[in-house]
Amino acid sequence: MKKVVVYLMSGPETPELAAAAAEGGADLVELGFPFSDPLADGPVIRRAAERALREGMRTRACLDCLARTRELTPDTPLVPMTYSALLEAYGWERFAADAHEAGASSLIVADLPAGERADLRRIQLVAPTSTDERLRLAAEHTDGWLYLVTVTGTTGARTDLSPALAALVERARAVTDVPLYAGFGISTPEHARAAAELTDGIVVGSRAIEVAEDGPAALRDYVRTLRDAVDSVMAP
Amino acid sequence: MTSTAGLYGGYGGRYVPETLIPALDELERGWRDAQADEAFHAELDELGRTFGGRPTPLTRAERFAPRKRLYLKREDLLHTGAHKLNNALGQAVVARRLGKHRIVAETGAGQHGVATATVCARFGLECVVYMGADDMRRQRPNVERMNLLGAEVRPVEFGTRTLKEATSEAIRDWITNVETTHYLIGSCVGPAPYPEIVRELQAVIGREARDQFVAAEGRLPEVVIACVGGGSNAIGIFAGFVDDADVRLVGVEAAEAASLGSGHAAVLHGARSSVLSDADGQIEDAHSISAGLDYPGVGPEHAWLRDSGRAEYLSATDEEALAAFRELSQCEGIIPALEPAHALARARELEEELVLVCLSGRGDKDLAEVLAHDV
Numbered sequence: 333m334k335k336v337v338v339y340l341m342s343g344p345e346t347p348e349l350a351a352a353a354a355e356g357g358a359d360l361v362e363l364g365f366p367f368s369d370p371l372a373d374g375p376v377i378r379r380a381a382e383r384a385l386r387e388g389m390r391t392r393a394c395l396d397c398l399a400r401t402r403e404l405t406p407d408t409p410l411v412p413m414t415y416s417a418l419l420e421a422y423g424w425e426r427f428a429a430d431a432h433e434a435g436a437s438s439l440i441v442a443d444l445p446a447g448e449r450a451d452l453r454r455i456q457l458v459a460p461t462s463t464d465e466r467l468r469l470a471a472e473h474t475d476g477w478l479y480l481v482t483v484t485g486t487t488g489a490r491t492d493l494s495p496a497l498a499a500l501v502e503r504a505r506a507v508t509d510v511p512l513y514a515g516f517g518i519s520t521p522e523h524a525r526a527a528a529e530l531t532d533g534i535v536v537g538s539r540a541i542e543v544a545e546d547g548p549a550a551l552r553d554y555v556r557t558l559r560d561a562v563d564s565v566m567a568p
Numbered sequence: 569m570t571s572t573a574g575l576y577g578g579y580g581g582r583y584v585p586e587t588l589i590p591a592l593d594e595l596e597r598g599w600r601d602a603q604a605d606e607a608f609h610a611e612l613d614e615l616g617r618t619f620g621g622r623p624t625p626l627t628r629a630e631r632f633a634p635r636k637r638l639y640l641k642r643e644d645l646l647h648t649g650a651h652k653l654n655n656a657l658g659q660a661v662v663a664r665r666l667g668k669h670r671i672v673a674e675t676g677a678g679q680h681g682v683a684t685a686t687v688c689a690r691f692g693l694e695c696v697v698y699m700g701a702d703d704m705r706r707q708r709p710n711v712e713r714m715n716l717l718g719a720e721v722r723p724v725e726f727g728t729r730t731l732k733e734a735t736s737e738a739i740r741d742w743i744t745n746v747e748t749t750h751y752l753i754g755s756c757v758g759p760a761p762y763p764e765i766v767r768e769l770q771a772v773i774g775r776e777a778r779d780q781f782v783a784a785e786g787r788l789p790e791v792v793i794a795c796v797g798g799g800s801n802a803i804g805i806f807a808g809f810v811d812d813a814d815v816r817l818v819g820v821e822a823a824e825a826a827s828l829g830s831g832h833a834a835v836l837h838g839a840r841s842s843v844l845s846d847a848d849g850q851i852e853d854a855h856s857i858s859a860g861l862d863y864p865g866v867g868p869e870h871a872w873l874r875d876s877g878r879a880e881y882l883s884a885t886d887e888e889a890l891a892a893f894r895e896l897s898q899c900e901g902i903i904p905a906l907e908p909a910h911a912l913a914r915a916r917e918l919e920e921e922l923v924l925v926c927l928s929g930r931g932d933k934d935l936a937e938v939l940a941h942d943v
Contacts, residue, residue, distance in 0.1 A: 368727075368850045369736050369836060371743070372585040378726070390848040416583045417835040421849030443838070445586045459587040461746060466589065484587055485744040 334562045335359040335477075335533030336524070337513060338540045338555055339413065341366060341380040342394040343387060345544075347401040352548035353540070354408040357559030362440065362535070363401065365394040365414035372442040374488030376538035391422050395434045402435030409437035411455065416444050424452055438475045446470035455479050460496035464503055471508035478504060480514045480531065488538045489519035493526045501530045521561035528562040574760020577875055579868035582759040584739075584838045591746045596761045598666045603768070608661065615657050616772065619690065620647045624773075626780035631899040633916050633923070637785060640927040641777040641805060644904065650929030651773060651801045652683035652754060658769035660687040663750035670694040670749040674738040676703055676731030676797070677860035677907070678710025679929055680754030685719035695719040698737045700730040703859050710933055728853050731863045735837050755798025756867035759838030763867050767803045773926060774808020781924055790920035791816040794928065795911040796828065796881065797861035799870045801928035806879060816920065817879035819870065820911045822889070825854035827866040828874050828881040836864065842871040857886040857937060858906035860929075888913040890941055893931060905929035906937065 338353040339362040340346050350361045366381035366389055373381065389397070394412070401410055412431050419427045419441065431439060439454040446456045446469045456470035459481040471478055480501065482494040494517055504512055514527040515535030527534045536558060543554040574580045582592060602608040616622035624642045632638065643651035663671060671693050675681030681697040688695035697714055701723045704711050714721050727733040735757075742751040751758075756766040781789050792809050794802035796819035809815040821829055827842050834843035836851055844852040844864035856862040873879035884892075892912035897903045904912060908928045915925045931938075 369732065371736060371739050371838070374740075382727070385850065390850070392848075415835070416840075417845070417849035417851070419849075420833065420835050420840065421845070421847060443583045443585055443835070445582065445584065445589045448582065457586045459585070461587050461590045463590055466586070470586070481585075481587060484746055486740050 334528045334565060335513060336555065336558050336562055337362060337515070337533060337535040339364060339535065339537035340544060341377070341384050341541060342389050342397045343384050346397050347404045348548050349544050349551055350401045350408070350410070351404045352552040353555045354405050356552035356555030358408065358555050359533070360409045360411060361401070361405070362411050362413045363394070363398055365391060365412050365418055367415040367417055370415060370442070372486055374486040374538060376541055377487050380541050391418050395430055398431065398436060399434040410435055411438045411440055412436050413440040413442065415442055424449060428452060440479065446473055457481055458500070458504065460484055460500050464507060467504050468507045471504070471510050474510060477511040477513050477533070478508065479535065480504065480512050481516045482514050482527070483517045485516065487516055490517035493518065493523045497527060498530055521557045524558045525561040525565060528565045534558070534562060574764070576869045576872035579841050579871045580760055580763060580839050582838060583835045583840065584759045585743060587743050587746060588759070592759055592761065594666065598662055599761055599765055602662055602665060611661060612658055615661070616654070620653050620657060621645060622772065623776045626777060626784060627902070628784070629896070629900050632896055636916070636921050636923055638915060638923040638925065639781060639784065640902070640925050641773060643773060643801065643926065643928050644902070644930035648679070648683045648686050649932065650679040650683065650905065651770060651804065652680045653686065654772055654804070655754065655766050655769045655800060656680070656683035656687045656752060659750065659752045659765065660691055660693065663693070663752070664691060666750065668748060668750040670745065671752050672696045672698070672738050672741045672745070672749055673752045673754060674698050674731065674734040675754065676734065676862060677858065678703070678707040678714070678933060679860060681719070681721065682710050682713050682717070684752050685714040685717035688719060689717045696741065697721050698724055698734040698741070700724050700728065700734045702729040703731065703734070706859055706937060707933055731859070732851065739837065755800040756803045756869060757798045757837055757839060757841070757865055763839065763869055766800050767807060767869060770800050770804025771807035773801065773804040774806060777805055777924060778808040785922060787922070788812055788815055789924040790922040791818060791918055792924045793818040793820065793911050793915050793918070794926035795819070795861065795907045796821050796866060796870060797825070797863050797907065798865070799867040801926050803867060803869055805924070805926040806873070810878065817873070818914070818918070819879060819881040820914045821881060821883045822856035822858060822861040822910060823883040823885045825856045825861050825863060826883045827864060828870060829883050831866070839868050841865055841868040842874070857889065857941070858910065860905070860907040861910065882914050884910040884913040890938060893934070893938060902927070903931040905931045906934045
């Protein structure tokens with residue numbers, strides 16, 4: 333079955349929101365650990381990060397949020413997504429150990445490309461600009477699945493699914509058998525369906541954060557529309 | 569690219585989204601090709617001479633520092649009024665060699681934005697400059713210059729509304745338009761190979777100043793002093809003397825933007841360096857009367873020079889910089905930018921007699937800010 337991944341920013345309501353996302357059919361939840369200067373993020377996630385930091389969501393508070401989410405949603409893998417600056421300050425190995433202790437299944441570091449700190453086990457990202465050689469390197473080092481960034485750009489909803497995705501999937505399939513999940517710019521069930529035709533899963537971030545503003549029930553219903561769209565794609 | 573490339577001690581590196589890695593590899597190859605190509609150096613020398621006004625003179629400041637033999641390296645006399653043109657010209661030539669026709673840049677005081685807009689006009693390149701909304705207000709004449717030169721200045725309305733946010737937004741533009749666009753970074757910061765490229769392009773300051781100082785005094789200076797925001801004028805003048813162990817190297821930061829004096833190892837804008845940051849790695853705000861020093865980070869090579877002890881870093885307050893700004897104007901008939909006024913403030917206190925100061929830019933842009941402090 334193809335996977336639905338939902339990104340949420342860490343915050344006081346996150347455990348309930350993550351539970352609602354799981355109820356709506358999310359297979360995995362990414363928990364954003366906010367950074368003051370997030371280079372890979374567009375306006376929605378940037379604003380969510382600014383707000384989370386104002387609310388005191390520093391690294392320790394995010395790890396506590398992760399642990400509470402784990403208790404409330406015991407069966408859904410949880411993956412912190414953050415930036416190098418937080419790990420540099422907290423200690424790279426200590427961060428990985430404490431996140432694992434708090435219930436993380438893996439880790440995503442948006443500004444730590446494949447080849448850098450290769451000993452830090454994490455889900456690697458690749459982009460339409462990645463060379464075949466870099467696709468191979470990222471696939472070799474990735475933890476479970478490969479995160480395909482569908483656009484050359486930052487996070488955020490787009491009108492249409494990126495036309496660059498199909499070629500990226502084709503190049504990735506040629507070098508690896510690991511599952512490929514597509515993210516960045518996916519916001520509607522139509523996008524989700526179209527992306528799932530090509531890949532093994534989809535990631536929704538900015539739009540999920542906007543919907544989460546309206547509470548857990550709205551998020552659950554939204555995720556269900558994505559779940560249904562992805563499930564409507566026949567497995568090959 | 570291995571994980572050890574582009575490192576100064578443990579500083580530097582490439583902490584950027586994957587999307588940019590191929591572009592950084594391409595830039596690195598293009599830079600190495602250019603470095604190995606005599607035609608590139610000849611073109612840059614020619615542009616520096618016939619367009620930029622190089623070599624810039626060395627001026628003795630006898631009334632400003634009567635008990636010393638203190639010399640100013642006059643980058644304020646370079647075309648566009650600051651050392652920033654050295655880097656902008658060089659990177660524009662590299663961008664053309666790479667076939668990029670669109671340039672994005674960030675600017676704080678506006679000097680790098682003006683230099684970038686200038687070279688883009690000279691070469692017919694499309695130019696977009698990101699500038700914090702607060703800085704646009706503080707440096708209005710430079711915004712008008714950039715517009716006149718045909719650049720589009722995009723205000724950055726979130727976060728600190730200064731250079732830090734403008735830099736993040738320029739990098740986000742580059743991520744989005746990486747296939748057509750060269751990011752013309754203004755200081756020796758950012759992911760590898762930028763710190764090296766900017767240092768090499770600014771090293772002309774140190775090469776010239778070394779020859780000029782020896783011609784004037786028959787020996788090397790005892791101390792070389794420059795202001796440090798991101799640190800490009802300092803790294804450029806230091807480059808001429810870093811191998812001369814007897815020459816003391818001193819950088820001067822703004823007191824409330826002292827990334828080297830009071831920062832911690834942290835990651836900002838694609839590199840690990842010494843950064844004003846808290847215990848969680850979140851970046852803190854810098855404050856300075858000088859928009860060009862109002863930046864919480866610094867080039868990774870400076871962090872390494874500090875740790876190795878080869879260079880030392882002092883600071884000066886807004887008031888000290890303002891006093892030096894006025895005194896140089898009145899004693900020497902040279903109105904310095906507020907940025908090098910920080911270096912001037914510390915230069916006269918040094919115990920050495922033979923002093924070389926990098927006068928990195930002229931102060932016309934700062935008149936409104938200075939006059940506002942007089943009331």
